[in-house]
Amino acid sequence: MLVATRPGAAVERVGRRIEASDTRVSALSTEAALRFVDERLSYFRQLAFILASVSLLTGFLLVTTLVTVSVNERIGEIAVMRAIGIARERIVLQVMLEGLVLSVIGAVLGLGLGLVTAQWLNGILSAFPGLPAAFDFFRFEPSAAVRSLGLIIGCGIGAGLWPAWRATTLSIAQTLREEAVA
Numbered sequence: 001m002l003v004a005t006r007p008g009a010a011v012e013r014v015g016r017r018i019e020a021s022d023t024r025v026s027a028l029s030t031e032a033a034l035r036f037v038d039e040r041l042s043y044f045r046q047l048a049f050i051l052a053s054v055s056l057l058t059g060f061l062l063v064t065t066l067v068t069v070s071v072n073e074r075i076g077e078i079a080v081m082r083a084i085g086i087a088r089e090r091i092v093l094q095v096m097l098e099g100l101v102l103s104v105i106g107a108v109l110g111l112g113l114g115l116v117t118a119q120w121l122n123g124i125l126s127a128f129p130g131l132p133a134a135f136d137f138f139r140f141e142p143s144a145a146v147r148s149l150g151l152i153i154g155c156g157i158g159a160g161l162w163p164a165w166r167a168t169t170l171s172i173a174q175t176l177r178e179e180a181v182a
Helices: 011-021 030-073 075-083 088-126 142-159 161-169 172-181
Strands: none
Touching (some): 030 075, 030 088, 030 142, 030 161, 075 088, 088 142, 088 161
């Protein structure tokens, strides 16, 4: 039951009077109810932060591994490119761009999968009896998606740094000799 008070009324005092009139009733102000909900949701926010951090780290390591494998497979080509005079910066840019592209493709696919899963779970949870029809458990927030995309772009660029550094610091002559023998 909702009770409206006059502007300027002491909401907490009104709540105590309501509780004193009937021991089976608990009175909460809107502010107290929101504080209570916020306290309960803080655990879910912490869990979401931990899961997001682990996912970001896993994605970073996966992209780093994929780009490293790709560089290792093309190490002879990279040595030839350096031997004919292509600048190291251009090779670094190419390798880092590969990491960025992998990360952005993963982000787009992950966003699509996340939206579909959220809609599916929302449909299941909204079917619980007693919930308002317009209640959504999962809500897409474009600002959060933009922040996440920024993190993923940073990780994609960072994931290409080590493989790019490795590709440009190997000895050209030794790499070409090893590739010719292999």
